[in-house]
Amino acid sequence: MQKRYRAAATALLLTATAGMAATGGAAEASGTHHDRAGAKTLTITIKSKAHSLKVSDTTFRPGNTIFRVKNIDGKDSNGLVQLIRLRKGYTLQDAFTDVPQALKGIPAAVKRVDGNIIFYGGMNAKGGRNKPAQKWAVNVNKPGAYYLVNLDSGNLAPLTVKGTKQHRALPSRDGFINPVPSHNASGNTFEAGKHNAVSGWMSSKNKTAEPHFVDIEQVKKGTKNRDITKMFQGGPNVFLKHGAATDTGVISPGHRFLWSYDLKQGRYGVLCFWPSIDDGMPHAMMGMHIVTHLG
Numbered sequence: 258m259q260k261r262y263r264a265a266a267t268a269l270l271l272t273a274t275a276g277m278a279a280t281g282g283a284a285e286a287s288g289t290h291h292d293r294a295g296a297k298t299l300t301i302t303i304k305s306k307a308h309s310l311k312v313s314d315t316t317f318r319p320g321n322t323i324f325r326v327k328n329i330d331g332k333d334s335n336g337l338v339q340l341i342r343l344r345k346g347y348t349l350q351d352a353f354t355d356v357p358q359a360l361k362g363i364p365a366a367v368k369r370v371d372g373n374i375i376f377y378g379g380m381n382a383k384g385g386r387n388k389p390a391q392k393w394a395v396n397v398n399k400p401g402a403y404y405l406v407n408l409d410s411g412n413l414a415p416l417t418v419k420g421t422k423q424h425r426a427l428p429s430r431d432g433f434i435n436p437v438p439s440h441n442a443s444g445n446t447f448e449a450g451k452h453n454a455v456s457g458w459m460s461s462k463n464k465t466a467e468p469h470f471v472d473i474e475q476v477k478k479g480t481k482n483r484d485i486t487k488m489f490q491g492g493p494n495v496f497l498k499h500g501a502a503t504d505t506g507v508i509s510p511g512h513r514f515l516w517s518y519d520l521k522q523g524r525y526g527v528l529c530f531w532p533s534i535d536d537g538m539p540h541a542m543m544g545m546h547i548v549t550h551l552g
C-alpha cells in the first residue's frame with residue numbers, strides 16, 4: 258500500500274510540456290487484426306523506458322483497444338502506466354497539481370480530480386526484456402485527446418482518437434472483481450466472482466460513483482475480511498510475505514477495465530487506496546476491502 262503514496266510524490270515530477278507535441282499521420286486503426294473468432298481487434302504496443310513511453314499507434318478510431326506494455330528497462334517495474342482523458346477546461350497542468358494533493362488526502366483536490374480526469378485504468382510496467390508484456394484492454398469510447406501517463410517516472414505520451422467508432426473485440430474474461438456500492442464508511446466495496454481463475458483476463462467494472470484502484474495481495478491462511486479492518490486499526494499484518502500480488506491503475510465510474518494476470522492459487526485481499534471524496538482518507542481504511550479466493 259505504501260507505493261500509492263510514493264506514486265503521489267513522484268507525480269509531482271510530471272511536467273506538462275513532456276511529449277505534448279501531437280504526432281499526426283498515423284493510419285487509423287493500422288494495428289487492427291482479427292482474433293480467433295474473426296472479430297477485429299486493435300493492439301497498441303507501448304515501450305516503457307526510464308525516460309520515455311514509445312507508442313506504436315498514436316492516432317486511431319474509438320472502440321475497444323488492447324494495450325501491450327513492454328518494459329525494456331530490465332527493472333522489475335518502471336512505474337504505473339495508465340490511460341486518461343481530461344474534461345473540457347481542465348489542463349494537464351491542473352492534473353499534475355491536483356493528483357499529488359488528492360493522494361495526500363486534500364478533499365478539494367480529490368473533488369477536482371474525480372470530476373475532471375477520466376481514468377481508463379492501467380498497470381505497472383513489469384520488466385525486463387525477456388518478460389512477457391503486460392496486457393490490458395479498455396473501451397476507448399470517445400473521440401478526443403488521451404494521454405498515456407507513467408505517474409512514477411513522469412513520462413507522458415499523447416494519443417489522438419478520431420473518426421467513427423469501430424467495432425473491435427475485447428478478450429473474454431476469466432474472472433471478475435468489480436467496485437460496487439456499499440453501506441460501509443467509504444460507500445464502496447468489491448464484488449468478486451466465486452470461481453475466478455488463477456490467471457487469464459480479469460474484468461473490473463466500476464459500478465460506483467468514485468474512481469478506484471484494484472489492489473490484490475495474497476493473505477495469510479485463514480484471513481477474514483475483519484482481520485484487514487483490524488490491521489488498519491493497528492492489528493497484525495495479514496499479507497503473506499513474498500505472496501503474489503498485482504494492482505491496477507485508477508478506473509473511473511462506469512468504466513470497465515480488463516487486465517491480464519498470472520497469480521497463484523490462494524486467498525487474497527482486494528483493497529482500494531484511492532482517497533475518499535468526503536474526507537480524503539484512502540477507501541480501504543474506511544472499509545473498501547474484501548477477501549476472496551483465486552483458483
Ligand SMILES: [Cu+2]
Binds near residue numbers: 468
Ligand atoms: Cu476506491
